Amino acid sequence: MTGPIGTNFIIYRTCYTVLDFxxxxxxxxxxxxxxxxxxxxxxxxxxxxxxxxxxxxxxxxIVPSILCLFIGPWSDRNGRKPIMxxxxxxxxxxxxxxxxxxxxxxxxxxxxxxxxxxxALFGGIAPLMMAVICYITDVTTEENRGFRMGMVDxxxxxxxxxxxxxxxxxxxxxxxxxxxxxxxxxxxxxCLFARFVIKESVPPNLDDEPIFAFENxxxxxxxxxxxxxxxxxxxxxxxxxxxxxxxxxxxxxxxVLFLFLREKLHWDLEHYTLYSxxxxxxxxxxxxxxxxxxxxxxxxxxxxxxxxxxxxxxxSSMLLGFAIKDWYIxxxxxxxxxxxxxxxxxxxxxxxxxxxxxxGKVFAIAVTLDSVIAVIGGPVYTIIYNNTIxxxxxxxxFVSAGMFAIGIVLVIVVxxxxxxxxxxxxxxxxxxxxxxx
Numbered sequence: 001m002t003g004p005i006g007t008n009f010i011i012y013r014t015c016y017t018v019l020d021f022x023x024x025x026x027x028x029x030x031x032x033x034x035x036x037x038x039x040x041x042x043x044x045x046x047x048x049x050x051x052x053x054x055x056x057x058x059x060x061x062i063v064p065s066i067l068c069l070f071i072g073p074w075s076d077r078n079g080r081k082p083i084m085x086x087x088x089x090x091x092x093x094x095x096x097x098x099x100x101x102x103x104x105x106x107x108x109x110x111x112x113x114x115x116x117x118x119x120a121l122f123g124g125i126a127p128l129m130m131a132v133i134c135y136i137t138d139v140t141t142e143e144n145r146g147f148r149m150g151m152v153d154x155x156x157x158x159x160x161x162x163x164x165x166x167x168x169x170x171x172x173x174x175x176x177x178x179x180x181x182x183x184x185x186x187x188x189x190x191c192l193f194a195r196f197v198i199k200e201s202v203p204p205n206l207d208d209e210p211i212f213a214f215e216n217x218x219x220x221x222x223x224x225x226x227x228x229x230x231x232x233x234x235x236x237x238x239x240x241x242x243x244x245x246x247x248x249x250x251x252x253x254x255x256v257l258f259l260f261l262r263e264k265l266h267w268d269l270e271h272y273t274l275y276s277x278x279x280x281x282x283x284x285x286x287x288x289x290x291x292x293x294x295x296x297x298x299x300x301x302x303x304x305x306x307x308x309x310x311x312x313x314x315x316s317s318m319l320l321g322f323a324i325k326d327w328y329i330x331x332x333x334x335x336x337x338x339x340x341x342x343x344x345x346x347x348x349x350x351x352x353x354x355x356x357x358x359x360g361k362v363f364a365i366a367v368t369l370d371s372v373i374a375v376i377g378g379p380v381y382t383i384i385y386n387n388t389i390x391x392x393x394x395x396x397x398f399v400s401a402g403m404f405a406i407g408i409v410l411v412i413v414v415x416x417x418x419x420x421x422x423x424x425x426x427x428x429x430x431x432x433x434x435x436x437x
Contacts, residue, residue: 001167001179002163005269007049011046012026013108014045014048017107017109030262042262043263050382052109054255055113056113060120060125061125065371065372066368070213070217072216072220073220079205080132084132088187088191095115103177126371133363134363137356142351146291146302154340161276161281164276168270220362228353231417235349241410245410248373248376249317251374251378253396256381260393261275275329275333283340286340287341287344290338302346302348303345303411306411310404310411313339314401317398317404320394
């Protein structure tokens with residue numbers, strides 16, 4: 001609910017509190033009531049607002065990524081539930097600060113960082129996602145793990161859809177204050193759910209083990225890079241790379257897509273909200289089809305579905321890059337619908353290579369790597385966008401298409417390794433049977 005609204009808020013506050021434009025002119029930014037003067041203001045405000053957004057994103061990603069390296073191994077012995085609760089508490093503090101900034105009309109958007117700091121120090125999104133992934137791995141079997149992980153992604157997309165559908169109506173009813181007030185309420189309810197409903201999946205450890213022990217880092221690296229049977233290490237690390245490419249392109253795209261549509265097709269917040277709703281709906285349907293029908297019912301393995309997901313994103317990025325009318329954007333959302341199967345299939349494939357004692361360690365480094373790449377991706381795409389806004393603001397879409405082309409090649413490498421694995425296993429079985437005879 002706060003995604004595009006948050007971007008709009010930063011642009012609006014930057015316009016009149018930082019760059020000293022007339023507040024009435026700033027109120028027209030992102031609306032249908034635009035003229036040449038407003039568009040000129042937009043081009044001056046966007047680059048500065050991008051710096052604030054980039055700083056905020058970097059802060060809430062870098063610190064949690066470092067914390068995740070210690071928290072992941074600790075969770076293998078002490079549980080996933082404490083991590084969920086603690087990270088959500090950080091989001092609650094950030095929500096309180098953001099609400100205060102929204103209430104005080106003349107505060108600079110830089111004050112939003114006062115909420116981002118505790119959110120980062122309490123763990124942030126990286127440890128939370130690591131804990132959720134590990135929890136699902138703990139409580140599922142290999143046969144239904146991909147489906148369950150896909151359902152988590154689908155429910156997240158559903159939440160984004162409901163938030164997007166409601167955001168414009170909530171904004172009209174109560175402005176930024178009501179938006180951020182509801183965001184705070186949702187985080188409080190999530191914290192209560194984690195505390196009183198979710199059951200711990202790891203037996204309690206009676207030893208009082210410190211979180212910040214460098215032994216945790218050593219154990220994590222050992223679990224991730226140790227040699228495994230049947231080329232398991234090569235499959236694991238290659239799948240890491242595919243996931244990293246996916247996260248890089250998606251998070252980087254998301255950081256500039258709203259700005260691109262405002263500049264290229266002159267979309268306002270209401271129009272973007274409609275598109276986000278359509279995109280979220282197609283993503284939910286695509287994820288259900290991918291993990292429910294293709295993986296669970298038809299028993300299609302993870303690697304072919306990874307290729308399908310990469311092709312889905314590649315095709316949509318190409319169409320976005322060539323977009324000259326609104327229908328291109330909606331068609332791209334439909335093509336991208338199967339992208340949502342990449343993460344659950346990748347996680348499922350990785351989890352099958354791990355013992356239960358390695359789950360937190362390996363997924364900690366996976367989530368950390370994804371977070372670091374996300375930090376890099378946002379600024380890189382922001383630089384690309386800012387330098388091409390006057391020529392072709394959609395260049396970043398072709399960069400994304402190239403990244404997913406690399407991802408397809410890497411998945412093919414994994415499939416070749418798996419095929420070699422099966423041939424080797426069949427040959428070994430023949431020798432054993434011959435010896436028995």
